[in-house]
Amino acid sequence: xxxxxxLCRWCAYAGADTAGVGRMKYPANLRPxxxxxxxxxxxxxxxxxxxxxxxxxxxxxxxxxxxxxxxGNIQMSRRMFLLKNLIEFLGIxxxxxxxxxxxxxxxxxxSEVARRVVENAAGMDGSRLKAEWEEDHE
Amino acid sequence: xxxxxxEEDIVxxxxxxxxxxxxxxxSEYGFERAxxxxxxxxxxxxxxxSIKSLFFPHSDVLMRFRGKxxxxxxxxxxxxxxxxxxxxxxxxKVLDAVFLSEPVDxxxxxxxxxxxIVTVECEQMCxxxxxxxxxxxxxxxxxxxxxxxxxxxxxxxxxLLPEFEKFEACDEGAEETAKGTKENLLNIEWLEDAFESEVxxxxxxxxxxxxxxxxxxxxxxCFDITDSGRVRIRTWDSCQFPYFTMHTSGYNPRPEKKHRLxxxxxxxxxxxxxxxxxxxxxxxxxxxxxxxxxxxxxxxVLRRD
Amino acid sequence: MNEVSLENxxxxxxWQKGELVAKPFIAKNEEDIPKLIADFTCSINLVRxxxxxxxxxxxxxxxxxxxxxxxxxxxKEGKVDRDRLHIIGVPCRGVVDAKKAMRIIEMExxxxxxxxxxxxxxxxxxxxxxxxxxREELLASCCLTCRSPTPQIYDTLIGEPVEGSKDEFKDVEExxxxxxxxxxxxxxxxxxRCIRCYACREVCPMCYCKECLVDPTNVVVxxxxxxYEKANRPVWISKASQLQENMIYHLIRAMHLAGRCADCGECxxxxxxxxxxxxxxxxxxxxxxxxxxRLAAMG
Numbered sequence: 001x002x003x004x005x006x007l008c009r010w011c012a013y014a015g016a017d018t019a020g021v022g023r024m025k026y027p028a029n030l031r032p033x034x035x036x037x038x039x040x041x042x043x044x045x046x047x048x049x050x051x052x053x054x055x056x057x058x059x060x061x062x063x064x065x066x067x068x069x070x071x072g073n074i075q076m077s078r079r080m081f082l083l084k085n086l087i088e089f090l091g092i093x094x095x096x097x098x099x100x101x102x103x104x105x106x107x108x109x110x111s112e113v114a115r116r117v118v119e120n121a122a123g124m125d126g127s128r129l130k131a132e133w134e135e136d137h138e
Numbered sequence: 139x140x141x142x143x144x145e146e147d148i149v150x151x152x153x154x155x156x157x158x159x160x161x162x163x164x165s166e167y168g169f170e171r172a173x174x175x176x177x178x179x180x181x182x183x184x185x186x187x188s189i190k191s192l193f194f195p196h197s198d199v200l201m202r203f204r205g206k207x208x209x210x211x212x213x214x215x216x217x218x219x220x221x222x223x224x225x226x227x228x229x230x231k232v233l234d235a236v237f238l239s240e241p242v243d244x245x246x247x248x249x250x251x252x253x254x255i256v257t258v259e260c261e262q263m264c265x266x267x268x269x270x271x272x273x274x275x276x277x278x279x280x281x282x283x284x285x286x287x288x289x290x291x292x293x294x295x296x297x298l299l300p301e302f303e304k305f306e307a308c309d310e311g312a313e314e315t316a317k318g319t320k321e322n323l324l325n326i327e328w329l330e331d332a333f334e335s336e337v338x339x340x341x342x343x344x345x346x347x348x349x350x351x352x353x354x355x356x357x358x359x360c361f362d363i364t365d366s367g368r369v370r371i372r373t374w375d376s377c378q379f380p381y382f383t384m385h386t387s388g389y390n391p392r393p394e395k396k397h398r399l400x401x402x403x404x405x406x407x408x409x410x411x412x413x414x415x416x417x418x419x420x421x422x423x424x425x426x427x428x429x430x431x432x433x434x435x436x437x438x439v440l441r442r443d
Numbered sequence: 444m445n446e447v448s449l450e451n452x453x454x455x456x457x458w459q460k461g462e463l464v465a466k467p468f469i470a471k472n473e474e475d476i477p478k479l480i481a482d483f484t485c486s487i488n489l490v491r492x493x494x495x496x497x498x499x500x501x502x503x504x505x506x507x508x509x510x511x512x513x514x515x516x517x518x519k520e521g522k523v524d525r526d527r528l529h530i531i532g533v534p535c536r537g538v539v540d541a542k543k544a545m546r547i548i549e550m551e552x553x554x555x556x557x558x559x560x561x562x563x564x565x566x567x568x569x570x571x572x573x574x575x576x577x578r579e580e581l582l583a584s585c586c587l588t589c590r591s592p593t594p595q596i597y598d599t600l601i602g603e604p605v606e607g608s609k610d611e612f613k614d615v616e617e618x619x620x621x622x623x624x625x626x627x628x629x630x631x632x633x634x635x636r637c638i639r640c641y642a643c644r645e646v647c648p649m650c651y652c653k654e655c656l657v658d659p660t661n662v663v664v665x666x667x668x669x670x671y672e673k674a675n676r677p678v679w680i681s682k683a684s685q686l687q688e689n690m691i692y693h694l695i696r697a698m699h700l701a702g703r704c705a706d707c708g709e710c711x712x713x714x715x716x717x718x719x720x721x722x723x724x725x726x727x728x729x730x731x732x733x734x735x736x737r738l739a740a741m742g
Contacts, residue, residue: 043655045677047691051680066603074492081734082701086694089618089726090634091627128627131687133199134367142583167636167716183549186715196638197683265548265555304648325542344492349640373682376640380660388665388674427545430646430713431487432466443514 003030003113003121005051005058005124006106007102008038008040010068011111012060014104025112029121030058037061039072043083046097052131063128092128095120140292141305148282148289149178151301152256155219159254160194162220169220180222180258180282180289184267184422188356189226190233192218193249196370197355200245200363207416211369213245219251224276225269225422227257229356235414236359245372254295267423270437271323274421277351324417325441326407333400341438342399344431349376351425351433352402355419377401403438444479449504452529454493454588455503458485464541464557468490470503481505481601483561484567486538486583488707490514490648493523501527507535508607509585511594513648513705518596518685520703522651532597533629534605536587537578540733562688564650585708585721588613612729614722630690637689639682643697643710643720657692693723 007013013034017027030053038061038099046057059080061073080099088094098120100113143151152161153175155348162169163177168187172178199211230250237246254277257316263270276283290308293299317430341405352358353374360382362375375382383392419439426434436442447455449472458477459468465485470476475684488510497503506514511532517523539559544567548557552567560566565576579587585604586592593604618626641657657680680688706728710720 044691044695047694048679051687051691079698082730083698085692085699085730086726088623089723090630090690090694091623091625091628092674093623129687129690131367131681131685133683133685133687134369134371134681186717197685202520225668260555260681262552265545265557266551315529343469346491346645348642348644348713349638349643350713353638353640354715362682364682366678366683371681373684374638379641388668426716427541428715430642430709432464432541434462 001055001118001122002053003056003058003118004054005030005032005060005117006035006038006041006045007032007035008061008068009036010072011066011104012038012061012100012110015060015106015110017104018104018107019110024107024111026111027109027118029118030114037067037069037072038071038076039067039074041076041079043079046080050096050127051131053125053127053130055124056096056098056117058098058100058113058117060102060110063101063103066103073075075098087129093124095124096127115137139292139299139302139304140308141416142185142285142288142308142321143302143305144288145180148180149289149303152178152221154221155256156283159217159219162218164222178221180221181432182258183211184225184424185225186354186424186428188354188392188422188424189220189222189229190356191248192220192357193230193253194359194374195234196374198245200370200372203370204369213248215248215251219254219256220342221258222254223422224257224274225420226278226356228420230255230428231416232357232414232418233359234421235416237405239414251437252300253352254279256282259283264423264427266426267421268323268426268440269421269423270320271319271440272327272419272421273322273324273418279394283309310439323441326417326439329404332429333404333410336404337438338396338400341353341433342394342396345378345433346394346431347378347395347398348430349378350428350430351435352376354424354428355413356420356422357423358402377405402436407439426443444476444481444601446599447479447531449473449476449503452501453498455479455505455531456489456496456533457481457503457505458489459486461672463544463559464539464668469507469628479505481533483536483565484559485540486712488513488646488648488709490517490523491646491709493517493528494651495647496498498527499502501529503531505531505533506594506597507533507538508589508592508594508605509535509705509707511596512591512647513707514705516705517648517651527597530594530597532600534593534600534602535586535589536561536592536605537582537589539581540583542712542717543581543583547574575617583708583712584614585711589706599633612725614719615726615742617618617728618722618726628730631686632691633718634689636685637684637693637718638716639684639689639692640715642713642715646709646713648707648709649700649705650696693718693720696720697723697727700724702731704728735742 029132035096041059049057061076067073084094084097098117161172163172164182164185168185201211202209225401238242257276257278259276281292284292291303360375361372363372384390408419455470457468458465459478460480466486488532490510518525551574557569564578565581568572588608590610592607638666680691
């Protein structure tokens with residue numbers, strides 16, 4: 001079970017760094033991917049992660065108003081809101097996409113979010129968007 | 139040999155085959171495997187997806203990668219009975235010519251090998267169809283024609299003869315006269331010197347380069363091979379897509395839609411007959427019915443009064 | 444067509460009579476003008492053809508209410524120059540869906556050529572047999588909930604304006620009321636039919652990207668592109684027509700069209716497998732409107 005986390009370079013990733021410096025524990029199932037801004041995360045990145053077998057996808061950026069690029073995080077939240085609604089419309093659990101705002105100093109929040117997201121993913125079956133057919137089952 | 143049967147006789151014969159064979163029957167969108175005798179009937183629609191999907195599926199796994207080992211993924215030699223109409227049955231001649239001539243395509247061959255084609259003759263052409271205009275006659279191992287309330291079953295595959303011998307023979311006289319009256323309206327001689335014609339600009343003006351005509355066509359058989367995850371797949375491809383002929387260098391020999399549409403017509407009515415001796419169109423009319431821009435192939439290849 | 448002329452335009456993009464539904468047509472000289480028609484058979488959205496239409500001065504274009512909505516959006520996005528267009532608006536009482544008509548023709552056993560007439564309800568006839576069909580059974584599904592059948596932008600308007608109906612997203616709500624599992628079953632049934640012919644993308648006036656995310660070649664190849672780059676180009680979804688791939692394709696299309704879709708219904712009419720493509724776009728539209736209403740309430 002894996003969770004792909006898209007972390008923005010200025011806040012969420014820095015938050016993860018701080019958590020590391022502070023020796024705070026968080027589950028190793030979380031696979032962070034550093035992006036310059038959470039607004040960079042295209043819906044296809046999220047869907048690709050689910051297609052490749054990720055149970056959940058976390059997209060974390062700066063708090064509203066704190067975006068390094070003014071409003072990238074707001075665009076991300078709008079996009080993810082729509083995408084969540086659409087996958088729910090298709091019959092896929094919307095909890096598979098999680099959106100969080102984590103600042104560089106919020107190491108504790110980062111580890112809590114990571115734990116929560118991984119626990120949430122552990123409680124779910126495999127993603128319905130996983131491309132089972134391209135795996136080798138024999 | 140021809141036999142006179144009722145619909146019930148034919149359905150019973152098919153039902154008796156359900157265990158040994160996979161019986162496929164056309165439904166609205168494609169061919170579906172019948173699981174019980176209730177699903178068997180002789181009155182079925184022309185499915186949106188043609189018979190080619192049974193032997194040459196949209197996405198076919200060719201091989202699997204296991205570490206450094208490569209495992210060929212050959213399909214089962216499934217024993218099939220396929221109920222179909224004259225157009226789709228004729229399209230198999232075209233596909234066979236391509237896939238079963240040297241070098242033989244093992245994926246197609248294995249699926250095609252143990253297949254019994256049961257063709258039910260249509261009483262009238264579908265909307266948009268032009269099969270009878272271009273002389274398409276029912277083909278197959280068993281051909282079923284309606285005779286009033288019963289059916290005349292022509293068994294062309296001698297292995298199946300014993301199963302029908304209990305029925306009385308059918309007199310075919312009336313059929314022969316009806317056949318002779320239909321004139322072949324195919325008009326393709328003009329293609330010989332029309333390669334640079336302005337017709338193609340005109341016809342393709344509203345073509346949107348989608349794959350509807352080619353994907354629905356029972357005789358179109360172009361494919362693409364791609365790797366995806368740990369499998370290598372073969373998927374349908376369409377000569378109408380701009381990327382179909384794109385070279386690695388970035389050069390595209392068929393850059394405009396007029397070139398691509400022209401290629402589709404020439405492939406069916408000129409290149410294919412030259413190479414295999416048959417026209418690669420069976421007049422099913424799927425492309426005519428479904429083209430989003432209402433491009434009508436009949437205007438190009440049929441003689442109109 | 445007395446109202447249209449080629450006086451100040453090079454050509455007019457319009458419709459001409461076709462079997463069952465009208466065909467797109469370009470009128471270039473005066474003799475072509477009488478061939479133009481604008482009636483209930485003109486289902487094709489002509490705006491899409493503006494992307495590759497070549498003309499020097501100005502072009503005339505026929506638009507229905509929904510076509511005008513997509514044209515408006517293209518003008519807003521800077522893809523079409525409003526000053527080079529002469530927009531001929533046609534108030535629309537709904538257009539015939541060719542696939543629905545063909546289903547009735549097959550069922551009733553009508554022979555071509557078939558003529559369709561609009562007498563409140565529709566009449567289909569092949570000369571020997573005549574079938575009367577209820578209006579809503581033959582109209583394209585988007586026409587039943589059309590909010591603006593009269594074009595909102597035009598230079599010339601042909602005919603009397605038509606009142607729109609209020610769109611209540613009943614079809615979307617119907618799916619929303621199902622449980623997660625039921626919805627999954629509904630969509631896996633319909634989307635596994637998709638053959639990825641990309642007709643929905645190609646007919647769409649808003650899908651004008653030169654390179655689509657789902658195309659197998661989605662990186663511009665130049666003489667300087669290295670073999671490494673070619674081999675490692677991003678392939679987000681496979682070409683295979685598998686349920687998951689089809690779902691991602693349709694999800695991405697819905698995401699890219701959210702807030703831009705004019706609901707002209709072309710994607711649904713073009714789909715050879717009768718997938719309700721419009722539903723996804725409408726779901727996005729409904730959600731966006733809800734946010735908008737919430738934001739407006741907050742002031």
